[in-house]
Amino acid sequence: MDEAGNVEAIQTLRLPLDQTAPSTAYQPDPSSIVGDNGWYRSFITITLIPLDLGSGIANTYYRIDGGAWQAGTHLVLNQEGEHTIEFYSVDVAGNVEIPFPVALKIDTQAPPTPAPPQTAPLSWTNLNSFDFIWSRPNDRSGIAGAYYRLGTPPTFNQDGTFTDIQVVDNIALPAEGSYDLYLWLRDGAGNVDYRRAVYVANAFRYDTTPPTTQAELTGALGENNWYVGPVTVSLTAADALAGVGSTLFRVDTRAWQTGTIALISGADKHTLTYFSTDLGQQRGTPACSDRAH
Structure with missing residues (x-):
């Protein structure tokens, strides 16, 4: 207002203030197959979801296994093994999120056909107690255990008795006769394929009938x-x-x-x-x- 009594019109000054960095979440595609012990049994497509309630998102960046930073919100892990992804977002005000690392493990392959197990006894016996020892081969996610089946071949992945103990003893056969042994492996990610079973012919032979x-x-x-x-x-x-x-x-x-x-x-x-x-x-x-x- 001046000395003559004139009053200036009220003015409004807007001051945008954003001091908070954005936050970014990650979401694996629902079609990804989640396995055991933190492993995935398929390749993974990941969507990054940035959020900023202030000035809004300007860009999102990511990198895989320490590689070059790339801008984007979609990435694909299509190689076996253990990976680390890092990502962050920048808002319009220039606030930068601290990069967030995430470890992801991928094993899509079932274990190979194992070596033939060692069986005992090696010949016919009249005692209904049989043993075998199986070995753990190298596998990306490790070997969790083995399935075994006596007599007829397996027809699906869980078509047998599971054991995580390598020395299997005191097996009792249901009746006299000669029994084949089928053995196949499951890895630490949960991959298993009964078609990779090892076959041991006449592994156990039981006879209680005298000549x-x-x-x-x-x-x-x-x-x-x-x-x-x-x-x-x-x-x-x-x-x-x-x-x-x-x-x-x-x-x-x-x-x-x-x-x-x-x-x-x-x-x-x-x-x-x-x-x-x-x-x-x-x-x-x-x-x-x-x-x-």
């Missing part, structure tokens, strides 16, 4: 089942699973012999005792044949 032995006599047969000359006894053993190991016999109280042909001579009533064992150490029940000549 049977039949005797066939050859000689001159007289009256009343008496033989009138030397008698040859042929022993034939059979075992459906493990197979025949050996046949033993003795005449009267003589020493045991291994063989399948017994020759009996000398006028008297004789007793032939015999049995067989199979390759699983099963022993047949001794049988007796009483013959006289």
